[in-house]
Amino acid sequence: MSDALKAAARLIADARRVVALTGAGISAESGIPTFREAQTGLWARFSPEALATPEAFAAAPERVWAWYRWRRSLIARGGVNAGHRALAELGTQVPLEVVTQNVDGLHTAAGSPDVAELHGNIWRERCTACGHESSTAIIDHPGDDLALPSCAQCNALTRPAVVWFGETLPVDALTTAEAYIREADCVLVIGTSNRVYPAAALVEHALRGPASVIEINIETTPISGSVAVHLAESASHALPQISRRIKARA
Numbered sequence: 001m002s003d004a005l006k007a008a009a010r011l012i013a014d015a016r017r018v019v020a021l022t023g024a025g026i027s028a029e030s031g032i033p034t035f036r037e038a039q040t041g042l043w044a045r046f047s048p049e050a051l052a053t054p055e056a057f058a059a060a061p062e063r064v065w066a067w068y069r070w071r072r073s074l075i076a077r078g079g080v081n082a083g084h085r086a087l088a089e090l091g092t093q094v095p096l097e098v099v100t101q102n103v104d105g106l107h108t109a110a111g112s113p114d115v116a117e118l119h120g121n122i123w124r125e126r127c128t129a130c131g132h133e134s135s136t137a138i139i140d141h142p143g144d145d146l147a148l149p150s151c152a153q154c155n156a157l158t159r160p161a162v163v164w165f166g167e168t169l170p171v172d173a174l175t176t177a178e179a180y181i182r183e184a185d186c187v188l189v190i191g192t193s194n195r196v197y198p199a200a201a202l203v204e205h206a207l208r209g210p211a212s213v214i215e216i217n218i219e220t221t222p223i224s225g226s227v228a229v230h231l232a233e234s235a236s237h238a239l240p241q242i243s244r245r246i247k248a249r250a
Ligand code: OAD
Pocket: 022, 023, 024, 025, 026, 028, 029, 034, 035, 036, 037, 041, 052, 101, 102, 119, 163, 164, 165, 190, 191, 192, 193, 194, 195, 196, 216, 217, 218, 219, 221, 233, 234, 235, 236
């Protein structure tokens, strides 16, 4: 085990309260594409303007729903990976809350109980007319030829309950995330490029101290030079090792 991993495990074990702030990188090993990586990232292959804005949905709801159904199918097929599982396990070892930019629902599926979903959840739908919300379980992809979904209460068109470009974040999730970060003395930033606000601002707040910030990312990001420990490893490799190390110390 590297010295950096040992140092990270020590900071986490000694913390009073830990927050894990996650991004697409923790789900990458479930076969779910990230957003900004060259070649493979979703925004390298698809236009956000055509798929992830209220205007795109108003103009072509079939196209937008087809894309979200495709993404649901990737999530259902990939399921939770060793990184999600280890983070849930870590939550049984130390007081830990999760703030995620991911919409895949995989932290909850892995057993993490306290998850603030800053960008919504792809398995939830919201009615465009009455606002009623409903959710679908993480199941196998139901197929491409489905009709547009409609609200169980008023029959109007529903939309994925995710945050699109130009929209504000869900107030509850953001308020919860801010409180988690304020209270934490150790912040674990996992698999995010730290380029999207306001999530990146939560990390910037933590970096101003007194919390120690640990980053797990296979690449460097704008915060890598400022963190207490940067683990240049995949989440599914680093997190199980940290959890095992803390278990061995207990
Ligand atoms: P990005 O695609 O911007 O960044 C993913 C990060 O994960 C990169 O820094 C990778 O180096 C890292 N990474 C990849 N595989 C990894 C692995 N196995 N272990 C650890 N790190 C790994 O994704 P986000 O930062 O999550 O928003 O993007 C933030 C938001 O931008 C998304 O929530 C989405 C997007 O636009 C909305 O859709 C609202």
